[in-house]
Amino acid sequence: MALIAVLVLVACDAAGPELQVGYYAASTINGQTGSVLIAASLTCDTRLWRTSMSLAADGSFTLNSLRIDDCTRGGGGSTMTSVGLSGTWQREADRITFTIPGAVPFPATFDAGHISTTIPASAATFPADLQIEFTWYQVPPP
Secondary structure, rough: HHHHHHHHHHHOOOOOOOOOOEEEEEEOOOOOOOEEEEEOOOOOOOEEEEEEEEEEEEEEEEEEEEEEEEOHOOOOOOOEEEEEEEEEEEEEEEEEEOOOOOOEEEEEEOOOOEEEEEOOOOOOOEEEEEEEEEEOOOOOOO
Protein backbone atom coordinates (compact mmCIF):
# COMPACT_ATOMS: atom_id res chain seq x y z
CA MET A 1 0.00 0.00 0.00
CA ALA A 2 2.87 2.41 0.83
CA LEU A 3 4.49 1.68 -2.55
CA ILE A 4 1.29 2.67 -4.36
CA ALA A 5 1.13 5.97 -2.48
CA VAL A 6 4.75 6.75 -3.38
CA LEU A 7 4.12 5.99 -7.06
CA VAL A 8 1.07 8.26 -7.11
CA LEU A 9 3.07 11.09 -5.52
CA VAL A 10 5.89 10.69 -8.05
CA ALA A 11 3.53 10.60 -11.07
CA CYS A 12 1.51 13.65 -10.07
CA ASP A 13 3.57 16.20 -8.19
CA ALA A 14 2.42 19.66 -7.09
CA ALA A 15 3.35 21.07 -10.51
CA GLY A 16 0.69 18.89 -12.15
CA PRO A 17 1.07 16.36 -14.96
CA GLU A 18 3.98 16.46 -17.39
CA LEU A 19 3.45 18.73 -20.39
CA GLN A 20 5.14 17.43 -23.52
CA VAL A 21 6.58 20.04 -25.84
CA GLY A 22 6.49 19.10 -29.51
CA TYR A 23 3.83 18.52 -32.11
CA TYR A 24 0.11 18.04 -31.51
CA ALA A 25 -2.57 17.23 -34.08
CA ALA A 26 -6.23 18.15 -33.65
CA SER A 27 -8.17 14.97 -32.95
CA THR A 28 -11.50 16.86 -32.89
CA ILE A 29 -12.72 20.38 -33.57
CA ASN A 30 -16.14 21.17 -32.09
CA GLY A 31 -16.53 17.43 -31.51
CA GLN A 32 -15.98 16.50 -35.17
CA THR A 33 -13.11 14.88 -37.04
CA GLY A 34 -11.78 15.55 -40.53
CA SER A 35 -12.85 18.66 -42.41
CA VAL A 36 -14.91 20.75 -39.96
CA LEU A 37 -17.43 23.45 -40.89
CA ILE A 38 -16.65 26.60 -38.88
CA ALA A 39 -18.72 29.23 -40.73
CA ALA A 40 -21.47 29.33 -43.34
CA SER A 41 -23.46 31.89 -45.31
CA LEU A 42 -26.05 31.66 -48.08
CA THR A 43 -23.30 31.33 -50.67
CA CYS A 44 -20.18 30.00 -48.92
CA ASP A 45 -18.92 27.48 -46.36
CA THR A 46 -15.66 27.77 -44.45
CA ARG A 47 -14.00 24.60 -43.19
CA LEU A 48 -10.79 23.77 -41.34
CA TRP A 49 -8.71 20.74 -42.21
CA ARG A 50 -5.44 19.28 -40.89
CA THR A 51 -5.08 21.48 -37.82
CA SER A 52 -1.91 21.09 -35.76
CA MET A 53 0.00 22.88 -33.04
CA SER A 54 3.65 22.97 -32.04
CA LEU A 55 4.70 23.83 -28.48
CA ALA A 56 8.31 24.94 -28.06
CA ALA A 57 10.27 24.71 -24.81
CA ASP A 58 10.92 28.48 -24.96
CA GLY A 59 7.20 29.21 -24.36
CA SER A 60 6.26 29.90 -27.98
CA PHE A 61 3.71 28.02 -30.08
CA THR A 62 2.37 27.89 -33.62
CA LEU A 63 -1.05 26.68 -34.71
CA ASN A 64 -1.49 25.73 -38.37
CA SER A 65 -4.55 24.74 -40.36
CA LEU A 66 -5.82 24.58 -43.89
CA ARG A 67 -8.85 26.82 -44.40
CA ILE A 68 -11.19 25.85 -47.23
CA ASP A 69 -13.60 28.50 -48.52
CA ASP A 70 -16.18 26.82 -50.75
CA CYS A 71 -18.45 29.30 -52.54
CA THR A 72 -19.55 27.00 -55.38
CA ARG A 73 -23.22 26.97 -54.36
CA GLY A 74 -23.25 30.75 -54.83
CA GLY A 75 -21.62 30.56 -58.23
CA GLY A 76 -18.09 31.20 -57.01
CA GLY A 77 -15.12 28.93 -56.61
CA SER A 78 -13.20 27.21 -53.86
CA THR A 79 -9.93 28.27 -52.30
CA MET A 80 -7.59 26.61 -49.82
CA THR A 81 -5.43 28.84 -47.64
CA SER A 82 -2.82 27.95 -45.06
CA VAL A 83 -3.61 29.66 -41.74
CA GLY A 84 -0.81 30.13 -39.25
CA LEU A 85 -1.20 31.64 -35.79
CA SER A 86 1.66 32.10 -33.36
CA GLY A 87 2.08 33.34 -29.85
CA THR A 88 3.22 32.31 -26.41
CA TRP A 89 2.10 29.81 -23.80
CA GLN A 90 2.53 29.69 -20.05
CA ARG A 91 1.91 26.71 -17.78
CA GLU A 92 0.44 26.77 -14.29
CA ALA A 93 -0.11 23.29 -12.75
CA ASP A 94 -2.46 21.44 -15.13
CA ARG A 95 -3.50 24.54 -17.11
CA ILE A 96 -1.92 26.43 -19.98
CA THR A 97 -2.70 29.97 -21.09
CA PHE A 98 -2.15 30.72 -24.77
CA THR A 99 -1.66 34.30 -25.95
CA ILE A 100 -1.92 35.36 -29.60
CA PRO A 101 -1.24 39.04 -30.42
CA GLY A 102 -4.54 40.85 -31.05
CA ALA A 103 -6.67 38.16 -29.39
CA VAL A 104 -7.94 37.46 -25.89
CA PRO A 105 -5.68 34.96 -24.04
CA PHE A 106 -7.36 31.56 -23.81
CA PRO A 107 -6.92 28.76 -21.27
CA ALA A 108 -6.35 25.07 -21.93
CA THR A 109 -6.11 21.94 -19.84
CA PHE A 110 -3.77 19.04 -20.48
CA ASP A 111 -2.99 15.51 -19.39
CA ALA A 112 -1.09 12.52 -20.79
CA GLY A 113 -0.37 13.93 -24.25
CA HIS A 114 -3.71 15.70 -24.75
CA ILE A 115 -4.52 19.41 -24.76
CA SER A 116 -8.09 20.70 -24.67
CA THR A 117 -8.94 24.34 -25.38
CA THR A 118 -11.53 26.71 -26.78
CA ILE A 119 -10.13 29.41 -29.04
CA PRO A 120 -12.45 32.43 -28.92
CA ALA A 121 -13.51 33.97 -32.22
CA SER A 122 -11.69 37.17 -33.17
CA ALA A 123 -10.23 38.96 -36.16
CA ALA A 124 -6.83 37.55 -35.12
CA THR A 125 -8.01 33.91 -34.91
CA PHE A 126 -11.12 32.35 -36.48
CA PRO A 127 -14.67 33.52 -37.37
CA ALA A 128 -16.24 31.29 -34.67
CA ASP A 129 -15.28 29.85 -31.28
CA LEU A 130 -13.46 26.54 -31.77
CA GLN A 131 -13.31 23.80 -29.14
CA ILE A 132 -10.22 21.76 -30.07
CA GLU A 133 -8.81 18.53 -28.65
CA PHE A 134 -5.14 18.00 -29.53
CA THR A 135 -3.14 14.75 -29.30
CA TRP A 136 0.67 14.71 -29.01
CA TYR A 137 2.82 13.29 -31.83
CA GLN A 138 6.52 12.44 -31.59
CA VAL A 139 7.11 13.76 -35.10
CA PRO A 140 5.27 16.48 -37.03
CA PRO A 141 2.03 15.21 -38.56
CA PRO A 142 2.07 14.83 -42.38
